[in-house]
Amino acid sequence: MEQFYLHLLVLLVLSILLRFLIAPGHAPEEPPLVSSRIPFIGHLIGLARYGNRYYVRLSAQSQLPAITINIFRQKIYLIYSPGLLAAAQRHAKYISFEPFAALAIRRAAGIKGNGPIVSSSSEKGRSSFDKQMKDAVHSVLLGEAMVGITRASVAAIKKSVDDLRSTEVDLLTWCRHVLTMATTDSIYGPMNPYRNREAEAAIWEFDSGLGKLTLNFAQRFIAREAYQAREKLVKRLLEYFEKCGYINASSFVQRRLEVERKASATLEDIARLETLMVLPLLSNSAPSTFWVLFDIFSRLDLLEEIRKEIVQNALQFKPCDDSMGKPKQMCTLNMNNIRDKCPLLVATWQETLRLRANTASVRFVSKDTKLNDTYLLKANSIVQTPANVLNVDPNIWGPDAHLYNPRRFLDTRASPGAGGDRKRDRKWNGFMTFGASPWTCPGRHFATAQILALVSLLVMKFDISPVAGDWVSPRINHRSMALAISIPAEGLMVNVVTRKEVKGIDWEFQMMEGKA
Structure with missing residues (x-):
């Protein structure tokens, strides 16, 4: 009898392990599946080793607008295309961060119990x-x-x-x-x-x-x-x-x-x-x-151009007296003009954010959703959009996408096939450092x-x-x-x-x- 229960226990444990380890099914309509060399945990090892750079490696390997990876039984979709990102934005009701929020807050802050701060979401999706x-x-x-x-x-x-x-x-x-x-x-x-x-x-x-x-x-x-x-x-x-x-x-x-x-x-x-x-x-x-600061001071020509721009558009000199009544000069930096009338400085700031981006937004799919009648995202899956891929996509930023060039943000000419304003399209569809609407x-x-x-x-x-x-x-x-x-x-x-x-x-x- 003891052996019977022992065998039963072993079978039970094995069945649980198999259910945990066997990858979830993959429908043809979903983004193509990219498998890892090491089953079940290969992608997890890649993320641990390379951080968010791992998403860049997967993008270069697949050359696809979206892919699927599995970590244990969790299905994760990686979106690399501005068009698919825009489609996901239109389905924000079903592709949302809210399901993660309560759990992440509770764990990170060390909040215990079931008070209002960690209460579960309502049926409408948010407490x-x-x-x-x-x-x-x-x-x-x-x-x-x-x-x-x-x-x-x-x-x-x-x-x-x-x-x-x-x-x-x-x-x-x-x-x-x-x-x-x-x-x-x-x-x-x-x-x-x-x-x-x-x-x-x-x-x-x-x-x-x-x-x-x-x-x-x-x-x-x-x-x-x-x-x-x-x-x-x-x-x-x-x-x-x-x-x-x-x-x-x-x-x-x-x-x-x-x-x-x-x-x-x-x-x-x-x-x-x-x-x-x-x-x-x-x-x-x-x-x-x-x-x-690194990007400006390491480029002396850019530094001098920015200084001239600030002097011409945002700086005012005026005489005044110090605490002892002696004459001196006061320089006033107008912050509204820095923002609105110093386009090269602002473009330099944007270019730094573009190339130094590290974020990969995380969203939960609460209902089966199809993007642009192309890819199916299954419920209970995770969607990630790596900025360090979109921000250097040559299809968005041109052949010099990997080079530091602040003037790309000063160019408002329409790009081929964009059908609109290039600056606007880049800002909302390809510039991901601050997130993307409605998740900015x-x-x-x-x-x-x-x-x-x-x-x-x-x-x-x-x-x-x-x-x-x-x-x-x-x-x-x-x-x-x-x-x-x-x-x-x-x-x-x-x-x-x-x-x-x-x-x-x-x-x-x-x-x-x-x-x-």
């Missing part, structure tokens, strides 16, 4: 709490309230640059510090819980381990550093809310807090959710700024204002050059798959020297009322 929180975030980041936050952030950036003297700095570390303080001060107010070096370091440690935390497997061991960093941040945020630091905070904090309180969320859950809220505004800004990043305007302010001021005030002598691109950390922008795996020490032409000149930013 009431989730919808209200999304509306609160978008109403601030895309509304008039963001003007004051942006102005405060730009003022903090200006102060940090004022404090920078001729010196040596690690460029990425310095950019991180400046943008972290400018962003969190403008959002959280005078009691900013991130305003010390330990908390600042914890933000980036937490951010770097989000992927491991989301796996939710032995977090204290597998993601020990990120786990510890998160708990430090939770402690500081709990203290912030307990001491009512939010009273003098921005509407970005206050409006979300209103939603959380109405849902009767616990203070600990509020603090845990808050650890995630600032990351989208920070995690990509620092590497983006680093790369824009709501913080993109804030990030752009911050980065253009910092870059324009550094360009006008300083000459920057590598301590090592030559501009050599640092190695990339390809395993940081959660970031929209590639991040260097090593530091870059640079010499920062005040330009002779602007010594003794004070600087300020000007922003028109009602504009960010």
Whole structure:
């Protein structure tokens, strides 16, 4: 009898394993299946080894507009075509991020139980709490309230640059510090819980381990550093809310807090959710700024052109007196003109984002959906659209797609067969760094204002050059798959020297009322 039960148990285990390992069926209407050399886990190994570069390898291997890969029994569709991406956008009701949101938030923030923050989606696809929180975030980041936050952030950036003297700095570390303080001060107010070096370091440690935390497997061991960093941040945020630091905070904090309180969320859950809220505004800004500065200062001709453009279109000189009554000069950088009348600077920013893109958007298919009457996407599958493929597609960007050429964004001529405006088509169908409608990043305007302010001021005030002598691109950390922008795996020490032409000149930013 014991042997019978033993054999039965073995058969049961084998049947479970076979069901788990046997790949799901593949219909002819689905995107072509690309198998891995190692069954079941080959693609997983590829992602672990190459990060989001693995999607580029699969694209080059298949030369197809869309493919299917299987990881264990999970079906994943990779879309490489702007036309298919546009078709997926039209089916946003059934191809959505929402099903991932509650699970990802719960795991990454360490929220336990079944409170409103992690409640399951309703039959319509989204819980009431989730919808209200999304509306609160978008109403601030895309509304008039963001003007004051942006102005405060730009003022903090200006102060940090004022404090920078001729010196040596690690460029990425310095950019991180400046943008972290400018962003969190403008959002959280005078009691900013991130305003010390330990908390600042914890933000980036937490951010770097989000992927491991989301796996939710032995977090204290597998993601020990990120786990510890998160708990430090939770402690500081709990203290912030307990001491009512939010009273003098921005509407970005206050409006979300209103939603959380109405849902009767616990203070600990509020603090845990808050650890995630600032990351989208920070995690990509620092590497983006680093790369824009790298791309400008490593090209002296481009640097001089951008300086001339700023002087002609966005800079005003005026005499004034210092605190001792002595005459001096003030330079005013008009941020609205930087954005609207300095096309080469903005194009340089866009070109950097295009070539440094690392994101691969993730969406869940809730219902069988056909794209352009061509490919069938089956329910319960995942759709990913890798920006690092679309952003260098020669069919979109031309034969020089892999080369750095900011002027491609200045060319508004219609491309062959586009049937419309080339700039518009590229922006919405081929430029994926900020996502694609209706899934674009709501913080993109804030990030752009911050980065253009910092870059324009550094360009006008300083000459920057590598301590090592030559501009050599640092190695990339390809395993940081959660970031929209590639991040260097090593530091870059640079010499920062005040330009002779602007010594003794004070600087300020000007922003028109009602504009960010």
